[in-house]
Amino acid sequence: MPRDEPEWIMTRRRALGERIGDLRTAAGHSQESFAEATGISRRTLQRIEAGEGDPRYSDLLRIATALDKDMVTLMQTSTS
Template sequence: MPRDLPEWITERRRELGDRIRELRLHANYTQEAFAEITGIDRRTLQRIEAGESDPRYGHLLRIAAVLDTRVSVLVD
């Protein structure tokens, strides 16, 4: 990922990661268990939750399905 991204993009990434982490914890999943059940590599999940990377749409779909929510709830 380019390091010269506008600050608003970096902030939105952090917000998305925080929201995913909050919902995951509310559902009582450890990061390891959540990675396993979603089929997403644990390190990839760590980077998403830390706001260090943009998740693929397929990852968002998997995350939303496991959390029984809509993708729009994650990204809004």
């Protein structure tokens, strides 16, 4: 990661990535097909799901739209 972050931020980032991966899988998408559906590169999607770095707001909007979820639903994680 580009900078040191407090553990609570890294924990929530990982939880968000896991949630996105779970929702993607439940929707029947592979990472490749989901990358195509969202217009996000597969590598960027892999990094988001792994909780690496900060996802761009526009990428989160694309993900929420492709999953037919609003941003609040997308961001709900067990650590929130």
